[in-house]
Amino acid sequence: MTKLDLTLKQKLNLTTNLITSIxxxxxxxxxLYSFLEKESEDNVFIDYDAFFEDKMFRDYIRQNNKRYEDYSFNNSENEDIEIQDSVKYEPTLKDVLFEQLGTLPLSELELSIGMAIIHNIDDDGYFRIDIKEISDVVNADDILILSVLKKIQSFEPLGVGARNLKECLLLQIDQTDELLFNIINYHLDDIYKNNLDKIAVSQNIxxxxxxxxVKKIKxxxxxxxxGYKTDNNYDTLYIYPDIFVDVVGxxxxxRLKDSISNVHINEHYLNMLDSDIDNNTRTYLKQKLSRTMFLIESIEKRRRTIQKVADKIVEVQKEFFLNNSPLKPMGLKDISQLAQISESTVSRATKNKYIQTPKGIYELKYFFSSHISTSNEDVSKDSVCKHIKDIISKENPQKPLSDQKITDILNAxxxxxxxxxxxxxxxxxxIPITKSRKKY
Structure with missing residues (x-):
């Protein structure tokens, strides 16, 4: 009797592709230039023509190309992902975490989850995104994701992967010290406010x-x-705008710089697939072609995402560009809602990106400003700072205003x-303190 069984299997290479796309x-x-140069060296199907004419820029990229090798993942499900060290490249925090992850006896799905978690640990060492974002990538339930997160939280350095300051500190202490645990767990805010009497009474000590x-906690x-290198603390020698804003009336x-995505499929090797070649060569070429198609699609997705995010940022801050008005209050959530994409995607799309405008070059995240409430409508931090500068510029130099007086004026x-x-x-x-601003 013939029996038919259906089996669902999580493939690691699919998750790796998703992570690479992110x-x-x-x-x-x-x-991206460095990433594509490295890919074109490793993949016969990729023809990449870069139109950068600045020789200093090109030399800088080539000298620092090692930094981007870890973005390159193998597309074959039969080959292991290898995180390499190099004397030319000081390992980042994520490199150290990947190395520890590789020592654990994990299933393919758990390894995929671990990779996704580590990719989303920020430059402070915290895991601040919603668990659901990981489940969307690896198609796993929250319980399993939390289980893998707990394993990563046991890695060195202590406190890594915490979701907030309290959890970070608790991960670093001896959990059997009940009093220390309680002080951190219930009275962290009281320590910050120096409410020691309240803590002493509460804990009966x-x-x-x-x-x-408290000394131990500090x-x-x-x-x-x-003490670890992160993605953002490498020195950048050049600022190269990704986005350009033109004012016409x-x-x-x-607009985005288009030449960076000038990736084409090599016709010679494409034609080879239609010729009489051995199976090993055909399998190899198909894998490389699949990788190339995936990269082209991912680069196009990157272009669309950055364009959409940049369009919405410029739309919200239109008066800043046209009339030099203060920035409007705007957060990741605002752009997320306008562009109808997740906050984490907005964050990635604006990470280390620069925008060239008639007023100068700005980091894209410069335009995000916190909301401050007023009696009429919210204003941005940028607007409040301009008010503070204006108030201080008009003060009596013999009797400069205190911070409290400036606060009272703003409240009024x-x-x-x-x-x-x-x-x-x-x-x-x-701007100096009141005493330093006083002129006799």
């Missing part, structure tokens, strides 16, 4: 004992990535802001 969106022009515990590392046009204008926020913004503007 990473391609995050690459800027320089990074002497104040001197509590102070010793020795913990709130930033697990400290009262209209704005947004209908801007709901605290004194400590005013102090923070003033410092960011490199």
């Amino acid at each position: 990473e391609i969106i995050a690459l800027n022009s320089i990074e 002497e104040l001197d004992t509590l102070k010793e515990y 020795t913990l590392n709130p930033k697990p990535s400290r 009262d209209s704005l046009t947004v 204008m209908g801007i709901d802001i605290k004194r400590r926020t005013v102090s923070k913004y003033r410092e960011e503007l490199n």
Whole structure:
């Protein structure tokens, strides 16, 4: 009797492709150039013509090409993914985590989940995205994803993969120390506010004992990535805009640099597939062709995504470009809703990207500004900073205004802001404290 069984199997190469596609969106022009040069060296089907004329730029790319090798994944399900070290390239935090991941006895699905999690650990060492985003990529349930996350949270450095500061600190302590656990778990905000009396009463301990515990907590590392290289702390020698904004009258046009995606399929090797060749060669060529088609599709997706995000950013901040008005309050969520894509995709599409405008070159994330409430409508941080500069510029130099007085003036204008926020913004503007501004 013939029996038919249906078996569902998670393929690692599919997940790897999805991860690669996500990473391609995050690459800027320089990074994509290096990535494609490396791919064209490894893949006979890829004909890549770059139209960069700046010799210094090209030399810089070639000298630093090793940095981008880890973006290149093998498309064959029969070959292992290898994370390589090099004396020319100092391993990043993610490299260290991938190496530890490879030592665990994991199933293919668990390994896929682990790779996706590590790819989404930020430059502070935190895992801040929603679990659902991982499940969308690897098609796994939340319980399994959390199980793999717990394994990664046991890696070095201690605290890595935490979802918030509290979890980060708890991952670094001896869990059997119940008092230390309780102080961190229930009173982290009280420590910040120096409410030690409240903590001592709550935990029924002497104040001197509590102070010793607070000292221990202050020795913990709130930033697990400290001491490790991350994607963002390599020095960038050149700023090369990905996006260009042109002003024509009262209209704005947004365009992307097109030459970076000038990838073509090599006709010679394509024709070979129709000729009489051995099976091994045919299998090899089919794998490389599949990889090439995937990359072309991913690069086009990157172009569409960045174009969509840039269009919405420029649309929201139109008055900034046309009339030099303060930035409007705008966050990742606002652009996510306007462009109808996820916040994490908006974040990747704006990562390390620069936009050239008639007013100068700006990092794309410059245009994201926090919301500050007013009696009428929300204003941006940029707008508040301009108000602070304007208020201080008009103060009596013999009697300069205190931060509290500036706060009172802003509150009277209908801007709901605290004194400590005013102090923070003033410092960011490199404006001295009241005493230092006084002129006798």
